[in-house]
Amino acid sequence: MTHLNDEIQKLNNPNCAEEEIFYQAVREVLHSVAPLHLSDRRYSLHKIAKRMIAPDRVIKFKVAWMDDRNEIQVNTGYRIQFNNALGPYKGGLRFHPSVNEGILKFLGFEQIFKNALTGLPLGGAKGGSDFDPKGKSDFEIMRFCNSFMQELHKYIGSRIDIPAGDIGVGAREIGYLFGQYKKITSSYDGVMTGKPYFFGGSPLRPEATGYGVVYFTQAMLKTENKEGLKGKICTVSGAGNVAIHTIEKLRQIGAIVVSCSDSGGTIYDADGIDLKLLKKLKLIRCESLEKYLNDRPNASYTPLDRYPDGAHAVWNIPCYAAFPCATENELNGTDAATLIANGCSCVSEGANMPSMPEAIALFLEHKICFAPAKAANAGGVTVSGFEMSQNASMERWSAEEVDAKLQNAMQNICHMVSTTAKEYGSEGNYVAGANIAGFKRVADAMIAEGI
Numbered sequence: 526m527t528h529l530n531d532e533i534q535k536l537n538n539p540n541c542a543e544e545e546i547f548y549q550a551v552r553e554v555l556h557s558v559a560p561l562h563l564s565d566r567r568y569s570l571h572k573i574a575k576r577m578i579a580p581d582r583v584i585k586f587k588v589a590w591m592d593d594r595n596e597i598q599v600n601t602g603y604r605i606q607f608n609n610a611l612g613p614y615k616g617g618l619r620f621h622p623s624v625n626e627g628i629l630k631f632l633g634f635e636q637i638f639k640n641a642l643t644g645l646p647l648g649g650a651k652g653g654s655d656f657d658p659k660g661k662s663d664f665e666i667m668r669f670c671n672s673f674m675q676e677l678h679k680y681i682g683s684r685i686d687i688p689a690g691d692i693g694v695g696a697r698e699i700g701y702l703f704g705q706y707k708k709i710t711s712s713y714d715g716v717m718t719g720k721p722y723f724f725g726g727s728p729l730r731p732e733a734t735g736y737g738v739v740y741f742t743q744a745m746l747k748t749e750n751k752e753g754l755k756g757k758i759c760t761v762s763g764a765g766n767v768a769i770h771t772i773e774k775l776r777q778i779g780a781i782v783v784s785c786s787d788s789g790g791t792i793y794d795a796d797g798i799d800l801k802l803l804k805k806l807k808l809i810r811c812e813s814l815e816k817y818l819n820d821r822p823n824a825s826y827t828p829l830d831r832y833p834d835g836a837h838a839v840w841n842i843p844c845y846a847a848f849p850c851a852t853e854n855e856l857n858g859t860d861a862a863t864l865i866a867n868g869c870s871c872v873s874e875g876a877n878m879p880s881m882p883e884a885i886a887l888f889l890e891h892k893i894c895f896a897p898a899k900a901a902n903a904g905g906v907t908v909s910g911f912e913m914s915q916n917a918s919m920e921r922w923s924a925e926e927v928d929a930k931l932q933n934a935m936q937n938i939c940h941m942v943s944t945t946a947k948e949y950g951s952e953g954n955y956v957a958g959a960n961i962a963g964f965k966r967v968a969d970a971m972i973a974e975g976i
């Protein structure tokens with residue numbers, strides 16, 4: 526335990542503001558795994574916490590590319606290869622102006638445990654760039670991806686590190702990155718997942734994270750003897766890949782989804798979000814959500830997501846279940862208190878770490894069914910694992926087959942998380958269950974593999 530306490534103590538004095546979000550993620554995991562350290566001293570003896578919070582390597586590189594005006598632009602690219610105790614490094618790439626080393630270290634660290642929870646042989650990694658795809662032409666995106674892969678290809682491979690998508694990286698970007706990898710290496714490797722279906726992608730990979738969130742939530746509500754989602758009002762934040770497919774699956778099972786949001790504002794549509802319209806606006810035209818009102822005048826749009834008291838418009842809407850699916854730290858203590866006061870019974874995280882620590886503390890205190898991201902949104906990496914299997918065996922599975930396997934996988938993760946929480950004295954606490962179960966699987970592999 527001294528070893529674990531020493532590591533927690535160090536986190537109270539982060540010396541770099543950029544790294545604070547990484548420390549936030551580490552603090553949560555290390556606090557959760559204290560009971561594990563008490564029950565088995567091997568974890569302290571082998572200094573697992575100290576070794577786990579240091580990435581295996583941080584790769585940082587320059588990405589120079591030519592825009593449509595023939596001007597040279599320069600961005601920074603990263604790949605954080607965090608831990609490969611369980612299998613090759615695996616984790617998405619994020620293209621967003623907010624990307625820095627601290628954000629990617631937090632995402633890479635979380636990815637280790639998420640991947641462990643899937644039961645698949647996958648290590649944890651994350652990467653990306655401060656490049657902003659918004660407003661760029663297809664050719665600019667292609668030239669950026671080509672330059673990015675020019676450097677990244679040196680560090681990845683189907684048995685080494687297999688990147689995928691994340692914010693700002695969808696099928697188009699994966700296609701360009703994969704094409705450039707193939708050109709440079711002359712190798713048609715399953716080196717990336719999230720590829721379009723017609724050249725090696727898995728059916729249902731775009732849908733997997735959002736669908737998985739709903740499958741996990743259904744399993745959690747059943748385990749906790751709570752009412753299901755059918756006929757219930759649900760709120761969702763975000764309007765990207767994860768949000769759209771969470772909304773799609775919620776609608777399929779008969780829930781009523783009344784909100785979505787983007788970086789500009791929030792839509793509230795009491796009649797239920799018009800999914801076809803949402804897809805047209807965000808997936809095809811890449812427009813602001815404000816345009817939603819042109820077709821749905823009875824809906825409302827709150828242009829600023831945050832009110833002066835720091836509350837978020839989405840979380841002011843009364844609901845049975847809330848699904849934060851946009852980005853990290855988007856749901857604070859004020860939002861959590863509002864959700865609870867409005868009778869919310871369940872919060873499931875589609876985005877990575879969207880709830881701030883004070884929000885999670887409130888959810889746990891009020892016995893809200895709370896599904897943490899590393900368990901609830903593991904459906905994306907699960908189907909990425911299926912894509913790797915299909916690529917390696919040259920098989921193609923049907924959408925129905927993938928969907929059934931995904932549903933089964935999410936139920937298994939839910940079962941593992943809830944039984945682990947119970948085993949370590951925190952029944953009903955899915956944060957503790959996910960952290961302990963994920964940590965244990967990686968730690969046991971690290972001990973077995975030696976230093």
Ligand code: NDP
Nearest residue numbers: 691692693734763764765766767787788851852876877905
């Ligand atoms: P997308 O890029 O498809 O969508 C992101 C959405 O969030 C957009 O609606 C975007 O608004 C909004 N958003 C992004 N940054 C901010 C911000 N700083 N403030 C407010 N809104 C913001 O990304 P994904 O849907 O793929 O990812 C969403 C979350 O899910 C992320 O946390 C990601 O790490 C996580 N995740 C994704 C997985 C996947 O398979 N894609 C797998 C597991 C987790 P706008 O349209 O205005 O840009």
